[in-house]
Amino acid sequence: MPEPFSAGLTRRQALRLGALGAGGLLLAGCAGTPAVRTATAPTGPRKRGGTFRFAPISTAGTTSADPLSINSGYELRFAMFDSLVAPDHQNRVQPALAELLEPEGTDQSVWTIRLREGVEFHNGKTLDADDVLFSLQRILDPKTPSSASNLLKAIDLNAIKKLDKRTLRLKLTSPNSQLRRAFAPSEAAIMPVGFDPNRPVGTGPFKQVNFTPGQRWTGTRNGSYWREGRPYLDGLEFIGFADTTTARTNAVLSGQIDGIDGLHPAQLPQISARPNLNVLISQSGAYQVFEMRCDKGAVFEDPRVRKAFKLLVDRPQMVKVAWNGQGAVGNDTGVWAEFDPAMDGSLPQHAQDLDQARSLLKAAGKDGMTVTLRTCQLATGQVESANVLVQNAKAAGVTVNLDVVANRAQYYGGQDYYTSQFKVDSDSTETMFANTAYCFTGKGIYNNTGYDNPKVNSLYVQALAATPEKYQELMHEVSRLVWDDGPWISWGRQNTVHVCSNKFTGAVQDASGRFNGYQWSDISLA
Incomplete structure (x- = not known):
């Protein structure tokens, strides 16, 4: 059996990504940027409770809660679902639901997946190898393929072997040295056997309470989330605005919502005049x-x-x-x-x-x-x-x-x-x-x-x-x-510009360009 999960980077990649992590993210307040209050990484004990009301630029077009749908929206996928691996804030692939995802041998055509132990879905079911197999069948279904199918299409569904409750061996129709990266997108989310898009269940930090397509999604804390101590929030809301420029900005200025992503940089002076708002700018x-x-x-x-x-x-x-x-x-x-x-x-x-x-x-x-x-x-x-x-x-x-x-x-x-x-x-x-x-x-x-x-x-x-x-x-x-x-x-x-009420903390600069990489379990009351 291969050793536990590794990022699989060459030394040159590691050095370049390390340099990115050290200096590749742009801080608000640099030359040419208006003087604004910059969101900073939290220190000390984190508070619990509260509901974070966020208006992603894409929510007005989020009309499906199925993570495989093109209209599901990144913000929603990251709230409810996890993949086997996930990018960190420097865009490096890290373990998520899989504790091991490695090729066997050197030809890159046989891979082993071993799942993290004790992960539960929102309905209490324990994650196992059957759920991964079911998810791959959905992702690669030629009638309704996920966008991730293009990255994972070399997987031979008929040749997958279940080694035990937490372990699968994949055989590929052609070698793919990038298979680990192929499992990272949110469109490669893992779902339970029998997943119903109308009653979506995942392993993510928040469970769906209500969803009005294109308008509002509300979620409650997943108390059994596999990341220890997370999430900090009791609730999370996404609000859709047809006018993604003026209306969203006015809503965060008035306190109707707690944060927005994709602020037009020309609107920074409005934000800088409000002592209750912080800005996060990432070079991405x-x-x-x-x-x-x-x-x-x-x-x-x-x-x-x-x-x-x-x-x-x-x-x-x-x-x-x-x-x-x-x-x-x-x-x-x-x-x-x-x-x-x-x-x-x-x-x-x-x-x-x-x-x-x-x-x-x-x-x-x-x-x-x-x-x-x-x-x-x-x-x-x-x-x-x-x-x-x-x-x-x-x-x-x-x-x-x-x-x-x-x-x-x-x-x-x-x-x-x-x-x-x-x-x-x-x-x-x-x-x-x-x-x-x-x-x-x-x-x-x-x-x-x-x-x-x-x-x-x-x-x-x-x-x-x-x-x-x-x-x-x-x-x-x-x-x-x-x-x-x-x-x-x-x-x-x-350089993506995001705004967040200073009542909340936890967001850091992220190479993806999304607000905190949409890692909602990081956010807490300040």
């Missing part, structure tokens, strides 16, 4: 992207057109307008080497070059083209960045018309999300492993652009079967290909 890999459909017959089929659009964008202007300068320019993969060494950090930055953009469009027969961009305020500044793109494109002789969708549920709920020629999207900090699996391989579950580069597909398979050092080398090549001809304009990553 949370990114925004314009996606170009490029399969046969699509507007962006010709790679010259995709390259032209990458070159017409004024990325520094977008960071300034959309985030008031609280961020950094992006480089079209949605991944940064600071957060994942599998991204080639030596790639040159795509800078605005209108002459080259016009030349490429003319060569492709697309000069003077018109295209519609489908957009929505999925994250801070998303509509603002779209308006900047309209002006950038106009300077290159291109007309971009905006189709502004009202809310997240509408945006993701219809076929337009899958068929649009040009659209926006966003995500928290990701890895080259996940973004390639989801979006850059031909059969990726979120590949809504039709991008299908045979070399990318081949290199990805080779990388998963390789040693950790060779994996990085091969994924560097994948990142270079996507940077050059890929379907994304990932124009920037943002």
Whole structure:
């Protein structure tokens, strides 16, 4: 049997992530930031009790309590469910429900899972290997696959062997050196056998009391939570606001709610005037992207057109307008080497070059083209960045018309999300492993652009079967290909700004870009 759980990092990864943990998170109050009260890590004994009322930017679009649904919302998944492993505040994978998750041998095609002992679901059932098997069957069900299915698809469901009540042996159809990371997303949540999405039961820190889709979710403390002494709160509430900018800010200013995430940096002066509010700013890999459909017959089929659009964008202007300068320019993969060494950090930055953009469009027969961009305020500044793109494109002789969708549920709920020629999207900090699996391989579950580069597909398979050092080398090549001809304009990553009443404590900066990584069991009365 392998030794107990280890993170499986190479020495180089450990050093880079260690550096991130030491200095990679931006403190509020740094140069260029208004003087605000910064949330700090708690010291001394923690208080118990109280209800934390939080308004995540995504709650208005959270219409399902099933963790496998695209409309379940990260905030809700982290409140009710756990995965086998989970990212820490520096985006390093740590044990959660599994005390061991390791490959057997060196070929990365046989893995062992051993569960933590004594974990209970909200209904009192003890977590066992059958629940993991049931969860994997749901996640990998071809009729209703979870987004995590793309990361876990190499698991052969028919070859899983139950060794005892807490131990499973997995056999993979192809090696996957990144399988531990594949189990980390909240979409890989573990559910009990017979899980009912209408009466959701998990192992998470809070149990559902009421849920009005898109409006409000209330939860009560899970007194049997497996993390000793957690959670501190008696209750947790998520409140949805259709207006994610002004209405949410006014609600936290008035004390109607206790916290919000995704504050627009331009609103910091309002917050700084209130002595009862603290601010948390994290430098993260949370990114925004314009996606170009490029399969046969699509507007962006010709790679010259995709390259032209990458070159017409004024990325520094977008960071300034959309985030008031609280961020950094992006480089079209949605991944940064600071957060994942599998991204080639030596790639040159795509800078605005209108002459080259016009030349490429003319060569492709697309000069003077018109295209519609489908957009929505999925994250801070998303509509603002779209308006900047309209002006950038106009300077290159291109007309971009905006189709502004009202809310997240509408945006993701219809076929337009899958068929649009040009659209926006966003995500928290990701890895080259996940973004390639989801979006850059031909059969990726979120590949809504039709991008299908045979070399990318081949290199990805080779990388998963390789040693950790060779994996990085091969994924560097994948990142270079996507940077050059890929379907994304990932124009920037943002410093995420969150607000919390000083009646509460426990939140710290988190590399994911989410408020405290949505680790709700950390939050307590101050």
